[in-house]
Amino acid sequence: MALIQVRNLVKEFEGQTVLSDIHLDLQEGDVRVLMGASGSGKSTLLRCLNRLVEPTSGSILFRGKEILGPDVDVRELRKQIGFVFQQFALYSHLTVLDNVTLGLQKLQGMNKAMAKERALLELSHFDMIAHQDKYPSQISGGQKQRVAIARALAMDPAVLVLDEPTSALDPVMSRDVADLVNRLHGEEITMICVTHDLHFARNIADTVMFLDRGVIRADDCIDVLSQHSDPIIQAFFQNEKKF
Template structure:
């Protein structure tokens, strides 16, 4: 049984269908990357999977439990899914350490000393422990993303969701973050990542889910999608002729 099982997921906004029957599995310890043209539903898919957006229909099973059911414990689900947002989503009035400990204290009801110990462990893992007392305004984009990843990891999630983790960064900072995510990949952290960054996709993924007009058009290893794919839409997206 896969950790995450998505079946025929549909999301509409009014008359517009953004996700149209999306189906895939994510195994524990696996990394999959979601790619596709702008507006194809990539970020909406992530938000539906942890119920930040309500799916219109379909099934999302996490660790065998149906998460689209009215009785599903959405709060418990979100504690099992670490979400690293494109814009970092750090609280500007809190220090780096307080940003990482906040959910530990408020959601997990962890004692302050234990929360700090876990936070510092994850900040060290992201090479950010020396910035514990800094505020987000003083951090670079790459440093902010490291703190956001540390905050997600501190909750000990079963899976990490990344939404365009390098898009707000300059090329040098982006490559640093790619290296950090690759470290997690090599540690068999379960990851689902939305990105337009082909370098990141090649570097960290077991496979790429190619989304087009709300549908899964293909799912395959990066090298197969890049090597002159027979589907002209996929070939065009990756800059290759069919």
């Protein structure tokens, strides 16, 4: 059984259909990449997975259990589906260490000492111990991304969701994040990632799901998609190759 199963998912905003009849399976240990033009519904789909956005209709099963019902504990669900936002979403008034410990104390109920121990362990995996007392404004974009991922993983989620993790980074930092994702994959961390960066997508996964106007129109190898018979898909991947 897939870790996450999405069936017939629909999301409408003010009468406009943003997602239509989405079907998606995410297996344990998978790294799935979702690509498509701006406005195609990629980020909305990610946000539906942990109910940051409420779907209009359809079904999302997490470990075989429906998560869209009114009795679902959304707070507990979000502990299991960790989210790394496009612009990192670090608290500017908190240090690197405090950004990681906050959720552990507020959501996991850890005391300060336990939260610090757990946070330092996670930061050590990302070579960020030396920066623990710095504020987000004092570290690079790549380092901010490491902190954001460390913060999510400190909660021990079943799935790590990454929304455009390289959009604010230069090519060198993007490669660094790709290496990091591949390392996590080697540790069997399950991930689903939205990206516009074709080079990044190639580095972290063999296949890509292509979303167009709210519909997943293809799920295949990047080389196959770039020669796809659908002109919209073919044009997208050929244009991406130019950058």
